[in-house]
Amino acid sequence: MTASNQTGNAIIDAFREQVLNAAKNGTKLSIEGGATKSWYGNPNSFTKLDTRSYSGILEYQPEELVITACAGTPLREIEAVLKEKNQMLAFEPPHFGEQATFGGAIAAGLAGPGRISVGNFRDFVLGARILDGKGQDLAFGGKVMKNVAGYDVSRLLPGSMGTLSLLLEASVKVLPRPAATATLRCQISQENALRVLNEWAGQPLPLSASCWIGSSTGDGELSIRLAGAAAAVKAALPLISSLVMASEVDPHTAEIFWNDLREQQLSAFGKLSGDQTLYRLALPAACGKITIPNAVDELILEWHGQQRWIKAPGDEATFTAIKNIASSHGGHATRFKQGANLDPAFQRFTLLTEQAHSKALETVQERLRSAFDPAGVFATKRLP
Amino acid sequence: MVLMNMVTPPPDLAAITALQSKLVSALRPILPEYALLWEPEDTIPYECDGLAAYRRMPLAVALPETEEQVAQILKICFEMQIPVVPRGSGTGLSGGAMPISQGLVLSLAKLKKILSIDPFTRTAVVQPGVRNLAISEAVAHLGLYYAPDPSSQIACSIGGNVNENSGGVHCLKYGLTLHNVLRVRGILMNGEIVEFGSLAPDSPGLDLLAIVMGSEGMLAVVTEVTVKLVAKPKLARVIMASFDDIEKGGNAVAAIIAAGIIPAGLEMMDKATTRAVEEFVHAGYDLDATAILLCESDGTPEEVAEEIERMTKVLEESGASGIQISKDESERLKFWSGRKNAFPAAGRLAPDYYCMDGTIPRRHIATLLKRIAGMEEKYGLGCLNVFHAGDGNMHPLILFNGADQDEWHRAEEFGTEILEACVELGGTITGEHGVGIEKINSMCVQFGEGERESFWGVKSAFDPEKLLNPDKAIPTLNRCAEYGRMRISGGKLPHPELERF
Numbered sequence: 001m002t003a004s005n006q007t008g009n010a011i012i013d014a015f016r017e018q019v020l021n022a023a024k025n026g027t028k029l030s031i032e033g034g035a036t037k038s039w040y041g042n043p044n045s046f047t048k049l050d051t052r053s054y055s056g057i058l059e060y061q062p063e064e065l066v067i068t069a070c071a072g073t074p075l076r077e078i079e080a081v082l083k084e085k086n087q088m089l090a091f092e093p094p095h096f097g098e099q100a101t102f103g104g105a106i107a108a109g110l111a112g113p114g115r116i117s118v119g120n121f122r123d124f125v126l127g128a129r130i131l132d133g134k135g136q137d138l139a140f141g142g143k144v145m146k147n148v149a150g151y152d153v154s155r156l157l158p159g160s161m162g163t164l165s166l167l168l169e170a171s172v173k174v175l176p177r178p179a180a181t182a183t184l185r186c187q188i189s190q191e192n193a194l195r196v197l198n199e200w201a202g203q204p205l206p207l208s209a210s211c212w213i214g215s216s217t218g219d220g221e222l223s224i225r226l227a228g229a230a231a232a233v234k235a236a237l238p239l240i241s242s243l244v245m246a247s248e249v250d251p252h253t254a255e256i257f258w259n260d261l262r263e264q265q266l267s268a269f270g271k272l273s274g275d276q277t278l279y280r281l282a283l284p285a286a287c288g289k290i291t292i293p294n295a296v297d298e299l300i301l302e303w304h305g306q307q308r309w310i311k312a313p314g315d316e317a318t319f320t321a322i323k324n325i326a327s328s329h330g331g332h333a334t335r336f337k338q339g340a341n342l343d344p345a346f347q348r349f350t351l352l353t354e355q356a357h358s359k360a361l362e363t364v365q366e367r368l369r370s371a372f373d374p375a376g377v378f379a380t381k382r383l384p
Numbered sequence: 385m386v387l388m389n390m391v392t393p394p395p396d397l398a399a400i401t402a403l404q405s406k407l408v409s410a411l412r413p414i415l416p417e418y419a420l421l422w423e424p425e426d427t428i429p430y431e432c433d434g435l436a437a438y439r440r441m442p443l444a445v446a447l448p449e450t451e452e453q454v455a456q457i458l459k460i461c462f463e464m465q466i467p468v469v470p471r472g473s474g475t476g477l478s479g480g481a482m483p484i485s486q487g488l489v490l491s492l493a494k495l496k497k498i499l500s501i502d503p504f505t506r507t508a509v510v511q512p513g514v515r516n517l518a519i520s521e522a523v524a525h526l527g528l529y530y531a532p533d534p535s536s537q538i539a540c541s542i543g544g545n546v547n548e549n550s551g552g553v554h555c556l557k558y559g560l561t562l563h564n565v566l567r568v569r570g571i572l573m574n575g576e577i578v579e580f581g582s583l584a585p586d587s588p589g590l591d592l593l594a595i596v597m598g599s600e601g602m603l604a605v606v607t608e609v610t611v612k613l614v615a616k617p618k619l620a621r622v623i624m625a626s627f628d629d630i631e632k633g634g635n636a637v638a639a640i641i642a643a644g645i646i647p648a649g650l651e652m653m654d655k656a657t658t659r660a661v662e663e664f665v666h667a668g669y670d671l672d673a674t675a676i677l678l679c680e681s682d683g684t685p686e687e688v689a690e691e692i693e694r695m696t697k698v699l700e701e702s703g704a705s706g707i708q709i710s711k712d713e714s715e716r717l718k719f720w721s722g723r724k725n726a727f728p729a730a731g732r733l734a735p736d737y738y739c740m741d742g743t744i745p746r747r748h749i750a751t752l753l754k755r756i757a758g759m760e761e762k763y764g765l766g767c768l769n770v771f772h773a774g775d776g777n778m779h780p781l782i783l784f785n786g787a788d789q790d791e792w793h794r795a796e797e798f799g800t801e802i803l804e805a806c807v808e809l810g811g812t813i814t815g816e817h818g819v820g821i822e823k824i825n826s827m828c829v830q831f832g833e834g835e836r837e838s839f840w841g842v843k844s845a846f847d848p849e850k851l852l853n854p855d856k857a858i859p860t861l862n863r864c865a866e867y868g869r870m871r872i873s874g875g876k877l878p879h880p881e882l883e884r885f
Contacts, residue, residue, distance in 0.1 A: 332583060384589070
């Protein structure tokens with residue numbers, strides 16, 4: 001399972017050599033694991049640094065609720081080991097392909113349906129070992145739940161898309177799988193779905209995930225996942241069912257549904273036409289129904305409406321309009337996936353400089369990156 | 385308590401007085417008279433925080449009442465290149481708010497308004513000086529509360545909590561400050577107002593909110609915090625289990641977690657603590673037990689019943705010699721009263737106590753406790769062990785008499801040895817109290833030169849001039865080199881009579 005220390009050191013030495021050479025030659029490196037999310041973020045054609053040789057679970061003791069693994073470890077290997085001990089990565093990171101790696105999932109920083117109840121990837125990262133742009137082998141954080149020694153550098157890595165440093169190893173908190181799970185489904189308008197979900201979230205109910213799929217103008221189907229102690233789920237089921245006239249989905253169908261949602265395999269995600277873009281909107285809980293001009297009628301709301309997936313034309317004007325709508329509600333938008341006919345050079349993210357109170361952070365972010373990577377080896381702009 | 389000798393070079397009194405009057409006249413136009421203190425009799429309450437052994441007088445203390453004033457103060461100090469030490473309620477236990485002799489103390493205590501509460505989105509926007517407990521009190525009528533509950537919650541401020549990433553008794557289940565804050569509005573040292581995080585689930589760019597959390601007032605001055613509120617559990621019950629062996633108690637902690645249970649609280653007290661607190665609170669603790677474990681479950685009545693049953697079974701299988709389950713709320717509070725009063729109880733046993741804060745992997749709890757017992761002999765000082773067992777966060781309370789200089793030195797050495805043992809066992813020198821000025825030398829043990837250099841890089845990204853609380857948390861290269869030389873002789877100080885650093 002684990003590469004021996006000697007092999008491990010040799011692999012890290014090879015990584016270091018690649019990093020130092022790039023620094024010397026003034027070139028950049030695009031870090032890649034299983035390439036399952038290579039379409040995500042701003043594209044580049046720099047030399048790849050393949051992390052998959054550095055693979056293996058380094059430490060896992062279920063009673064510590066922590067797993068430590070190398071960046072190149074297949075994500076499914078980690079999940080399988082956790083499942084054996086009835087534990088899980090509770091934020092359900094999407095794989096987007098068989099070959100997804102642990103490091104890739106961290107760099108992307110994405111989370112699945114459970115995110116709304118348990119938190120984001122960064123909430124679970126406890127420590128990391130990295131190779132910075134100077135080839136220094138550094139360790140931050142640790143393997144314990146509470147640790148405030150030094151700045152929390154390891155939590156900067158989730159979502160950094162390989163633009164800060166090369167992740168070698170990470171320690172991530174895991175949780176027991178819930179003792180019981182149940183899924184309910186009902187027909188409901190978007191406005192009502194947003195209302196009831198927020199109301200329930202403020203009550204002691206075992207609400208674990210939600211998904212509303214429907215027409216931007218009319219009704220839709222709301223799926224609600226309950227998870228927790230068996231008694232809590234059992235007590236919440238009739239309560240929620242009666243409030244929205246929902247019926248229970250059989251466990252097998254439900255499991256497939258939540259997994260397909262996480263992996264964007266549901267028919268609602270469908271196929272993108274050449275000129276279309278799948279936009280991701282991250283919005284505050286207070287944001288009600290919004291209308292995107294020229295968007296496809298069917299849309300998907302996750303995380304009680306805080307994450308919305310909308311298909312619309314991929315041109316610059318549409319993205320600008322969507323960014324403005326998201327920003328006006330206190331959120332932001334991403335070109336998550338774009339059609340084949342669109343210009344690959346299109347900026348995929350909302351910039352810090354585009355939002356009033358984060359403008360000054362652009363300089364901070366740049367200085368932060370150059371502190372770890374003065375030569376700009378990882379400055380691929382995959383995340384601006 | 386004791387006066388500590390710190391790095392300060394012999395002060396040139398005339399130069400300091402001149403700088404002080406320059407600073408005071410620059411700040412006067414923007415602050416009302418009562419909000420600017422510089423006479424020693426007014427600034428003396430600010431010479432230390434909750435760690436009273438480390439004291440120093442600042443040039444002046446500013447007590448702004450608006451964000452605009454905070455920004456102006458920072459701009460002025462930035463222009464004058466005067467270091468600033470932000471301060472909340474002053475309850476910190478690591479000296480993170482200890483003044484800098486030629487610097488300003490910036491108290492955020494007067495920014496204490498709860499700006500808004502939104503039950504629909506379960507959030508509240510509060511100013512940094514709002515007390516932790518005041519948030520929960522303000523939203524209690526809505527069936528909500530703010531989950532992180534550090535022991536000092538009655539007094540400590542939310543701004544301080546953000547800067548220390550404070551935990552508490554319930555953070556095993558509900559998370560740390562980091563997990564319960566959505567957005568922080570703050571001001572950089574150059575006076576620029578910025579926002580970290582947002583009300584949305586994520587924000588553009590790198591996750592700078594994550595690095596501001598627990599940054600000990602060194603990256604930005606917090607002026608507003610948006611906290612997450614959670615539904616108040618309908619019921620809470622606690623199991624009090626006795627163990628005749630520390631090892632069995634430690635293993636029971638691991639067994640509960642391994643059984644797939646995340647208790648709302650999981651705390652342990654050793655025999656010395658139990659005896660000390662029992663005398664103080666009369667809660668009916670088992671005085672023969674070597675270790676007492678408090679194990680709390682919260683949620684709906686159905687949930688709690690299920691969890692209590694499962695936990696009881698695990699505790700029995702782990703060899704508990706006695707088990708009591710709280711019958712009602714008053715009994716639950718009674719069971720907790722000893723744990724909550726461990727500090728005052730320690731205060732009755734000795735004139736002073738020194739509270740440590742290392743965290744270790746749960747499986748090493750018994751190992752560390754045994755080592756601490758050995759250290760009690762070695763240093764000739766007693767130690768109470770009371771801690772957040774669920775997350776391996778230990779709080780040994782070293783008992784000493786501060787009037788005796790030698791005892792204080794032994795207490796410090798004792799503490800340092802505990803922290804080094806925590807690092808050796810795969811843990812950390814501080815779980816929730818912060819490094820501050822107190823554990824700055826231990827940072828040399830936990831981190832190598834490369835990491836410490838990176839920390840300075842992070843610091844410079846936010847504050848290139850290194851003016852914001854610059855002498856805390858991150859040791860300089862020189863300091864660690866000096867520390868390394870000093871510790872060569874096996875923990876024995878070569879010249880204990882000399883000023884250290």
